[in-house]
Amino acid sequence: MHIYTAPVVVPIAGDPVRDGAVGVDGDRIAYVGPAADAPESEDATAFAGVLTPGLVNAHTHLCYTGFADMHGNEKEFFEWIQEFARRNPATADDEWKAAAQDGVDQSLAAGVTAVADVVTPAAAFEPLLASDLAGVAYWEACFIDDEAWEERRKAWREIVTETRAVNGSDLAVGVSPHTLYSLGTGVAKSLAELARTLDIRLHPHLAETTHEDMFVRRGSGPFAFMNRRIGLDLELAAGGAGHSPAQQMAKVGWLGADSHVAHGVHLDAEDRALLREQGTAVALCARSNARLEAGEAPVAAHRAEGNPVAVGTDSRASAPDLDVAAEWPVLRKLALAQGDDGDGLNEWLVRAATEGGAKALGRSDIGAIKVGARADLAVFDVDTEANPYAALVSEAAGNCKATVVKGRLIEH
Incomplete structure (x- = not known):
């Protein structure tokens, strides 16, 4: 010993x-x-x-560690996110692998030993699963409408099943349906069904921007324009769902105790109550939200109402580093500005980045020294x-x- x-x-x-x-x-x-x-x-x-305990980064994209220059490009969220469509296809597998490995190394250097990592290119699985990190590597589905899903479903699912079959690491494989504005309703339901069939975890982005809220409620705004331009035919574009993104996520099956969501910036009291009822934790990424002008998550309300909370950094494309501890003072400042009295707040924040992250990932053997x-x-x-x-x-x-x-x- x-x-x-x-x-x-x-x-x-x-x-x-x-x-x-x-x-x-x-x-x-x-x-x-x-x-x-x-x-x-x-x-x-x-x-x-x-x-x-080793810290838990409950939302990140380690494959984008090589896109750190995007953190400094000063683009607002809608402009910023469109950069990926240009850069991703031009990035070779070796570059993806090197970036993911760099992300693993930076995480360990910051005391992070477990991650909820969203994997965009399949090549990024290799360095992740070869590492000693714990957590979940979530295979991402993004920009797929119902028609395209019929052609891509089999190949997309094979990545999940084949990666699970050869995975000998302490990182489980999960599913990350990107968002409600980038996936067809049929695709969304199919991904939820797949996750439950395979008994694996879900991790979508929820309520990160007002653009998202506008698209889900009314089918309008910048994301409706973007989808029309790229030829993405989403059901929500025809007038929207008439309710919040959180409510729509419940309808398509993305919420539950086997899921946790990233960001949760634009959630009202009804939305937060829904997440509590569903047992769904929120990974707060305050520095990323500030950089992308996405807004401020209701940290004080989450704490006061008893919502399960974890802490994430998001990627190097929107955060200055992968240091989960650097999120603490920012979240503390937000909570106090929102009316939190500060009593016990420091402990709550530390727990969010340890046992909170562990619970969000469905793990009981990390996030605590026992x-x-x-x-x-x-x-x-x-x-x-x-x-x-x-x-x-x-x-x-x-x-x-x-x-x-x-x-x-x-x-x-």
């Missing part, structure tokens, strides 16, 4: 432990508690900071004398000094 000690251990599964220790046996946690009570071992590593869990840890160089949750939220960004992933130590 290898013993890791730190001035403060934040297990999430219990109260913070000062002068704490975590015992790792192979790729599993075998002890957590006071260092004085830890099993004797000749293999020990003493850290100087705060030791936490006996039997995967040996995923992160060490942050923050004030060890202060409240550990407050120190992490205010100081952890850019300060991960070591990561243990599946029992393997990586020092930064």
Whole structure:
């Protein structure tokens, strides 16, 4: 057994432990508690900071790590998203693989040991599934209308089934129906049915922009124009659904305890109640939303109403890095500006990026330091004398000094 000690251990599964220790046996946690009570071992590593579970990035696109220049192009969401149609076809498989590998490496360097990763090109599966990351790799369906689906369904499904068949990693394979404005209603229902048939998880984008809301409710706005221009024939374009994107997602089967959604920026009280009823978590991506001028998620309302919440970065195309800890101070600022009283907010945020992410991905063996869990840890160089949750939220960004992933130590 290898013993890791730190001035403060934040297990999430219990109260913070000062002068704490975590015992790792192979790729599993075998002890957590006071260092004085830890099993004797000749293999020990003493850290100087705060030791936490490995963080969970509950929404990202690691294959777009090579598109980091898009973060600085100052384009608003509608202009920004159209860049992918131009760049994706021109990107070779080796470039996709290298970008995904870079994303894996950047994640581990930030203390992220599990991801909900949306995979756009099939080539990006290879480096992901070869990594030690946990979580789910979601095969994306995007810009497919009902007519095209009849031709593409078999080939699209084969990617899922064949990848699952050869997958020996700790990343499960799931389905990511992109959005309601990029898929036909029949396609949407078919993808939900496929996920339930195969017993795999779903991860769509929901209510990221007002453009999306306009298209779903009324069939109008920029996305209606874009779809007409590219020849995408969606049922919603004929007058819309007459209700919110969240309600439409429930109708096509994309919500449930086996699904979590990304962004959730434009959700009213009725929408949030629907997500709670369905047991569907929201992965908040505050920095991406700000960069793309998409709006501000109702962080305070999610917390006050008890919605399950996780934390994501989105891709390097819309975020400055893949550092989940860097989302904490931004989310805290939003919550306070929206009326949150701040009591317990720091702990809530840290939990959202650990056990919240684990629950969003349907995992019980990550996101907490407990006996039997995967040996995923992160060490942050923050004030060890202060409240550990407050120190992490205010100081952890850019300060991960070591990561243990599946029992393997990586020092930064």
